[in-house]
Amino acid sequence: MPSSLPPPRRVQPRLRRRPAGDQSGDTVWLFDLDNTLHDASHAIFPAINRLMTAYVARVLGCDEATASRVRVDYWQRYGATLLGMIRHHGVDPADFLRAAHEFPELADMVRVRRGLAAHLRRLPGRKIIVTNAPQAYARAVLDIAGIGHCFERVVAIEQMWVHGHLRPKPDRRMLRRLLAQTASRRTARCWSKTRCPTSSATPAWASARPGLRAICARSRRRGRTRCPHRTLRAAVAMPRCARRSMPRTAGTQVTPRRKLR
Numbered sequence: 001m002p003s004s005l006p007p008p009r010r011v012q013p014r015l016r017r018r019p020a021g022d023q024s025g026d027t028v029w030l031f032d033l034d035n036t037l038h039d040a041s042h043a044i045f046p047a048i049n050r051l052m053t054a055y056v057a058r059v060l061g062c063d064e065a066t067a068s069r070v071r072v073d074y075w076q077r078y079g080a081t082l083l084g085m086i087r088h089h090g091v092d093p094a095d096f097l098r099a100a101h102e103f104p105e106l107a108d109m110v111r112v113r114r115g116l117a118a119h120l121r122r123l124p125g126r127k128i129i130v131t132n133a134p135q136a137y138a139r140a141v142l143d144i145a146g147i148g149h150c151f152e153r154v155v156a157i158e159q160m161w162v163h164g165h166l167r168p169k170p171d172r173r174m175l176r177r178l179l180a181q182t183a184s185r186r187t188a189r190c191w192s193k194t195r196c197p198t199s200s201a202t203p204a205w206a207s208a209r210p211g212l213r214a215i216c217a218r219s220r221r222r223g224r225t226r227c228p229h230r231t232l233r234a235a236v237a238m239p240r241c242a243r244r245s246m247p248r249t250a251g252t253q254v255t256p257r258r259k260l261r
Contacts, residue, residue, distance in 0.1 A: 026125075030178075037142075129153070
């Protein structure tokens with residue numbers, strides 16, 4: 001008896017688009033997203049804080065003031081509020097992230113400096129986004145900012161599970177696995193905007209991987225976030241030999257460099 005099912009269709013393999021810009025050299029750049037490639041302090045971070053506080057208050061059954069203290073305490077203790085909520089209250093990570101990143105008007109909240117895409121394209125080396133934000137939010141921000149085509153891939157918090165445990169940055173195990181996958185025997189540098197919440201002296205990613213070179217895009221004046229395209233412009237303008245040693249530039253924090261093993 002002939003089958004009534006339609007014949008199987010031949011599926012064409014999906015081609016992976018090559019990132020735009022200069023991919024030459026042996027450097028791999030790991031970029032943070034919020035407050036590094038766009039100004040999240042203007043509207044997005046306050047909204048995330050409100051949504052997280054509301055979620056914590058709903059789970060704990062407490063008032064907003066108590067929920068805000070718990071949220072900040074978990075961030076300082078574990079590096080991410082989500083980890084504290086998982087450990088102490090057993091929340092579903094996907095539900096927490098979805099509730100904390102619901103932005104119907106995201107396009108009106110994203111602020112990006114003019115010329116950032118051009119500077120990213122001129123920066124030699126592979127470029128990867130590493131963010132503790134969810135994948136959908138990160139992709140949406142990159143699309144709105146018009147810089148998604150500059151990056152090889154986006155490593156969001158959904159890809160930060162290590163041996164069955166969620167390990168968001170600056171966790172050493174997650175970062176070592178990421179470097180093993182993407183930067184084997186290459187020079188890796190991080191572009192971040194913050195310091196580790198438990199340390200006031202070392203950029204978060206530098207403490208996560210000994211020998212990893214970290215650049216903090218934060219101005220020394222009044223703690224304001226430095227315009228990332230200005231620091232990018234300084235890096236692009238350097239000769240290649242000078243870029244390898246990455247001397248200190250205005251407004252950046254740099255750690256000593258060692259070759260990755």
